[in-house]
Amino acid sequence: xxxxxxxxxxxxxxxxSVDAVPAARDRVVRRAQRLGLILDxxxxxxxxxxxxxNSVTHTxxxxxxxxxxxxxxxxxxxxxxxxxxxxxxxxxxMDENGRGLFLVAALATAWGSQPCAAGKxxxxxxxxxxxxxxxxxxxxxxxxxxxxxxxxxTGAQLRIEQRAx
Numbered sequence: 420x421x422x423x424x425x426x427x428x429x430x431x432x433x434x435x436s437v438d439a440v441p442a443a444r445d446r447v448v449r450r451a452q453r454l455g456l457i458l459d460x461x462x463x464x465x466x467x468x469x470x471x472x473n474s475v476t477h478t479x480x481x482x483x484x485x486x487x488x489x490x491x492x493x494x495x496x497x498x499x500x501x502x503x504x505x506x507x508x509x510x511x512x513m514d515e516n517g518r519g520l521f522l523v524a525a526l527a528t529a530w531g532s533q534p535c536a537a538g539k540x541x542x543x544x545x546x547x548x549x550x551x552x553x554x555x556x557x558x559x560x561x562x563x564x565x566x567x568x569x570x571x572x573t574g575a576q577l578r579i580e581q582r583a584x
Contacts, residue, residue: 428487428496435480437472443484444468450486451493457548458493462526467495469519470541474499483537492528492544500538 429450433443447467448460467484474482474497482499507520523530523543530543 428485430483430485433471433482435475440468440472443471447486458545466523466543469523470497491547494544496540496542498537498540502538504532504539505541
């Protein structure tokens, strides 16, 4: 059974560089693994990479990534300082960019973009097939989170708001 929706989200800041995307993507996958979630890790990597790369590329600023379980789904949110909501663009056949959100829409169970105090949140959810979470795994996850200097959502969003000001 997946963890309950009341679980605290895990959050971290991603520097304003596409070079930081692979490490951020790996952190999200490791978090899902620590939670004992069984889902398509390739889809999780792809979707996470797309929404984070989109954020740092278009804002030229840091973003905050949060990961949490919501019922039978894993939710990944990327918060940035740009209030402009995202939507899939119309890429021409020869364009090298502009297809990322189409992939997100095609592979995610649900996704969207919404305004928030810091700017906007772009999020996606993936269905969780099953879970093998036990008390020891949860305790190990919490210890690992502390070692990775995870941020509270409030603290992370305050950093985004301060940078935007």
